[in-house]
Amino acid sequence: MKKLLACLLAGALFAASVHAQQLQAIDSIAAVVDEDVVLRSELDRAVNNILAQYAGRNDQLPPRAILERQVLERLVLVKLQAARAASTGVRVTDQEVDQSIAGIAQQNRVGVDQLREQLARDGTSFEDFRGSIRDELLSQRLRQRFAQTRIAISDAEVDAAVAAQANAGAQYHLAHILVALPEGVTADQIALGQKKIDGIKALLDKGEMDFNAAAVRYSDSPNALEGGDLGWRSLDEIPAAFAQIMRNLKPGEVTAPLRGPSGFQLLKLVEVRDASQAGPSLVTQYHARHILVRVTPTMTDAQAKAKADTARARIAGGADFAEVAKQESEDLNSQSRGGELGWFGLDDFGADFGTVVANLRDGEVSQPIRTPVGWHVIERLGSRQQDVGSDNRRAQVREQIGRRKLEEEWNRYLLELRGEAYVEVRGADGAPVTDAASDASGG
Structure with missing residues (x-):
């Protein structure tokens, strides 16, 4: 989960403003990519993000012109992957984009509103940011589909690798x-x-x-x-x-x-x-299920809390947890399974979530708790010590x-x-340029 959020964050900041909503009069096209374009403003923001990441280590970066070429190539690939994903039926819902943004905000220890303000200070509109998140999710889905259809691993390969590791x-x-x-x-x-x-x-x-x-x-x-x-x-x-x-x-x-x-x-x-x-790598794992009520632009924090309170009251009154989760939970990954999350580590769903689960007894249902994603009602089903180094x-x-x-x-x-x-690369004057990559030998 953390790696996924980190990947989304890096990709979103890198490809910020893929869907620019308000273009400045001085904006121009940096590259034509099939039926889409990379705007000069997109390229400038992406380059500035790289410069910020290398603050104090600028000597490790190439000259600006070469850095721009590297960054532009990445933006071109993002465009191509998003277009291919869309053309092959890969879809990302608004709710999934909201969920990813909430996770990014949580990773940065801020709320979604604070993240929105931070983006505005950096000169990126929230809609542009949402667009870049959607493109990153589309690219990830495309990669997942690619893996499912192109990558096969035999038991014999696994046997040989396990023996080699031993x-x-x-x-x-x-x-x-x-x-x-x-x-x-x-x-x-x-x-x-x-x-x-x-x-x-x-x-x-x-x-x-x-x-x-x-x-x-x-x-x-x-x-x-x-x-x-x-x-x-x-x-x-x-x-x-x-x-x-x-x-x-x-x-x-x-x-x-x-x-x-x-x-x-x-x-x-x-x-x-x-x-x-x-030796054995023992970790404590927890088995739980939950009901999630998200805080969104159309669902205030107070409304979400009230809905979570109602779900908790129904369970306390004898309603089946799984049935309430199927009816009320907004976690698309677990809703159809009655909120079932399977076995997970303490920090897999964030420190706040893990702390509550760790303090529950098996079979106990929590009061609604707030995380950056929204309000949760959690039932702990069990715990175990798992040897991840062996099993x-x-x-x-x-x-x-x-x-x-x-x-x-x-x-x-x-x-x-x-x-x-x-792909047609254009210069600052808007005219097409030859993107001739120079080699290290000076040729």
Whole structure:
């Protein structure tokens, strides 16, 4: 849940104002993307968000023109994913957008009204922000559908990965720089890609640029603006062709250029840790169900509280909790299951929610409680100590393999999507420009 909210927040702030409501007279088009456009105001706000994230570390960013090109490319991909999602029947409801915004506000320890005021101070209208959240949700749904239809994991793969983890507990923190090659690549394109990746490696070897800055400036990967960071991975999460190379690297070292499915890569081993000695990882999990009444522009806090009080009174009077949840709860994920939330950790639904559940007895129903999402009535059904390091290992390994496969296939899919689209980049004067990417060798 937290990772989802963090992802939504980063994407929303990055792509703010995708649906600009009031355009300034000086606004212009930064890029035409099929039947849509990226406005200059959108690009400027997105670049300013990146500059704010790198406050005090501006030396890690490329020159403004190159940064704009990187950011514009991301905005183009957001547009393309949202359009593809819409054209294939992927939908996001207003209620789901409201729920995501409430979660973002909660993560920032503010209310929705305070978030609205903060956006206004930053020069972003709330409707623009809602539009960017909707596009991010559409992109996520598209990615989920892609995973369901394109990614398959066999039991044999999981067995092999579990065995590999038992024999080698090392985990590797990696970063990469990608020089992408298109489908049906020509010999000239391969040669140009090889020249560019060799030039980047030469800069790193001479110490003229650190790896993170080179990734921001030159990488074609979607995570370029994060310095190419790939996070922690076990060997089964690293493509087999690269796994042996990782074993032979020392922290801080960078590989020679490698040819992979998406193009040429440089991999950096940031650090290594040993996870093989980790014993049982016991956590307390809770089983509960709830009724949620949301606070929205059409449902005031007082009205939502009154509705939650009524639901609580019905349950106290003998009504079945599940039936009341089906009738009254506004949590679309659990409503049809009678408010059933399954087993979850203390902080999975926020600290306030978790504290109430932890203080209830099994079978006890809470008084209505307020969270940034709205008013909840909660029934605790049980608790347990769960060894997530043992009982869930196969599920975790399956998820790891799925993430690795999805990353490889999704990046290729985005390259295909971008290659098929009509994209016309325009300069500050509105005239079309050639978006010729310079390589690190100076060519």
